[in-house]
Amino acid sequence: MKQICLLVLTIFLSNSAIAQKRADEEALHSNPKLVVGVVVDQMRYDYITRFYSKFGDGGFKRLVGKGFNFKNAHFNYIPTYTGPGHASVHTGATPESHGIIGNNWYNKFERESVYCAGDDSVEPVGTTSSAGKMSPHRMLTTTFADENRLHTQLKGKTIGVALKDRGSILPAGHAANAAYWFHGQVEGKWITSSYYRNDLPQWVKDFNASGKADSYFKTWEPLHDISTYTESGSDANEYEGGFRGQETAAFPYNLKDLSAKNGGYEIIKATPFGNSLTLDFALAAIDGEDLGQDEITDVLTLSFSSTDYVGHNFGVNSKEIEDTYLRLDQDIKRLLDALDEKVGKGNYTVFLTSDHGGVHVPSYLESVKIPAGYFDFGDYISSVEDFLLKRFGVDDIILNVSNNQLFFDYEKLLAEDISFEEVEEAIAHYSLQYEMINKVYTRSQLEATTFTRGMDALIDMGYHQKRSGDVILVLDPSVISYSRTGSTHGSGQNYDTHAPLILFGNGINQGSSAERVSITDIAPTISTLLGIPFPNGATGEPLLMAIEK
Structure with a gap:
């Protein structure tokens, strides 16, 4: 009897040791099968609160309600542009370190302007256009996706997807398997460069041949009754740009009829349908690349660029912006539903943020006696x-x-x-x-x-x-060098620095915080979650309140 008791005790202690070891390993790092980093271009934080009552239950509300919502996240540098923003989110560094000081900048050594993702040493793939001559070579530091590739001996995949080349290339990093962006004009194709590969994979060729881009040459009209869009200004006003070929910047917009005067496929990018097309392609990438299908973490960087085009054209207070975010809410739901199905609930981690905010149209601010102007x-x-x-x-x-x-x-x-x-x-x-x-x-x-x-x-x-x-x-605050219609960004004022930051899924606590945090904290947080090294130039800190159990 005594021997039996000792045997039972030994088994119990052994099982306890095994359980403790597993607990220690889980405490050390989480292991989502897929990390999806979502950047919404030109998304102000207040778009979440402003349009919240109009969102459905499965998109932004699901992220906020089931994830961790940082209500006071800011970019901690100037200038707040797309290139620096995407680089900073994924490297955990600022332009001081990663070197992406603008979308374009003057190279004083070569005495010429350079583009943040431009690279004449590579060849376009999927097109003959110079739009394919792109790479991340001007970014000086690693991304968390790079570190995940190194940590997994290149077994963990990284795929970048965005309409904008810089929105795809910079987040995916230097060691990505591929980054894809949309070349509009007369082609309407997703392309890449020889930096990544010498030919498009079959799934990309199939997508380009599917006619999906053409399906968005349709009429853009409000998703709901426009009289319910009470969170934005009047539909027709003097503060919006609009499209060439249509006299007023007011719904509806027949994209097929307007496309000839607005860059062909480029017009799709400047509507919420560009975001839908981006998601269509991203879901095809998940299938085509088998992302999240094994125990080694993969990374998908996904940037929704159309919100920026719409904001620049119509301004942050427009009916068009409201409609764009209501439609994006549906696309976020579609993304989460697809991840549930393809990767599995609890098997993936998502973060959603922005690359910068946007200013109210200064001419509108002047009309309501708020200091503003044009330089x-x-x-x-x-x-x-x-x-x-x-x-x-x-x-x-x-x-x-x-x-x-x-x-x-x-x-x-x-x-x-x-x-x-x-x-x-x-x-x-x-x-x-x-x-000024x-x-x-x-x-x-x-x-x-x-x-x-x-x-x-x-x-x-x-x-x-x-x-x-x-x-x-x-x-001065709300003073810009821009047209008198539409919104822009780039300053260090709160309207440009305050961005959404929501973490959701595997390894993420449920809750919210109004504590001020920096966008550069995202990459160290994901690195901590995965148990991998921080990006080599990161200056941010892990957001432990979101990931500590």
């Missing part, structure tokens, strides 16, 4: 050049002005024996007297000082010593 960079540049000529007796000191930054001609300054510091100080003092310029920063300031709060810190975190300019300008 003319052409006039400013002419004025500064006249000032420099009078002050130093030399013209063409400034080589380039882009992304609110001035780049000097160092060779000319050296040849004319003009002090660099004297020029930057003179421009800074002059610019601060200029209407709020702050000015110089290279000397940023290289000598580490800022820790406010706009100063945002400039600092977005400043890359080799790639950024010599003088940086910050405009």
Whole structure:
């Protein structure tokens, strides 16, 4: 009897040790079969709260109700553009480290403007257009997807999908199996580049031949009775751009009839149907690449770009924006339902965020007596050049002005024996007297000082010593250099930095927080969840309240 008791005790202790070991392993890391990183281009945080009552139960409401909702997540740098945004979300770093300082920027060494994803060393695949000459080579750091590839000995797949090339390429990272983007114009195809592979896989060829893109040449009209769209302004107003070939920027829009004057397939990208087409392709990618079908974690980076096109065209207060988000809500439901079916409930993790927000149309703000305006960079540049000529007796000191930054001609300054510091100080003092310029920063300031709060810190975190300019300008709040219709972005004001951040699924707690967090915290959080190294330039911290059990 005593021996039996000892045997039972031994078995019990052995089972307890096994159970504890499993618990320790689960505490160390989670193991979703698939991580889906969703970026909604130009999505302000308040779109969730503003349209919440109109959403269905299976899309945004499911994410918020069953996931962890960070209500006070911000981008912690300037400029808030698409390229830097997508890079920062997935690297956990800011432009200071990852080097994507804009969508385009002036390369002072080559004396030419470069595109964040452009790469003349690769060949287009799926098209003969230069739209396929793209890669992530200008991004200097890894993404969490790169680290997952390294950690799994390249067994975990990574696929990037977006209408925009930069929205697909930068999130997927350097070691991705493939990134695909949509080439519109007269082709209407999903393409890639030789950076990833030399031919399109059969599933992509089949999708391109399916006629799915053509099916969206239809009439865009409100999803619901437009009189119920009470969360946005009037349908026809002077603050919206609209499409060429239609007199008013008001529903309905016959895309087939308007396509000839609006870039052919490009018009689909500028409607909510571009998001639906993106999801169609992403679901085909899950099937075609067998994502989430084994125990080794795969990554799908998915960016919905059409929200940005609609926002730029119609503005953040438009009926078109409201309709776009109500339709996106349906696509989010379609995504989650498909993941439930294809990967299995509890087997995947999703995060949803944005790459930047967007400003209310300044001309609309002016109409309701809120300070706003439009800055003319052409006039400013002419004025500064006249000032420099009078002050130093030399013209063409400034080589380039882009992304609110001035780049000097160092060779000319050296040849004319003009002090660099004297020029930057003179421009800074002059610019601060200029209407609608709020702050000015110089290279000397940023290289000598580490800022820790406010706009100063945002400039600092977005400043890359080799790639950024010599003088940086910050405009007044709600002042933009843009057309008088539609919205844009790029500043460090809350309307551009405040973004949604929701985590959902495997390894994620249910809840919410109003604590201020940074978008750069996403990649370290997913890395912690997976038990993999942080991206090599990451400065964010894991959001433990969302993943600690």
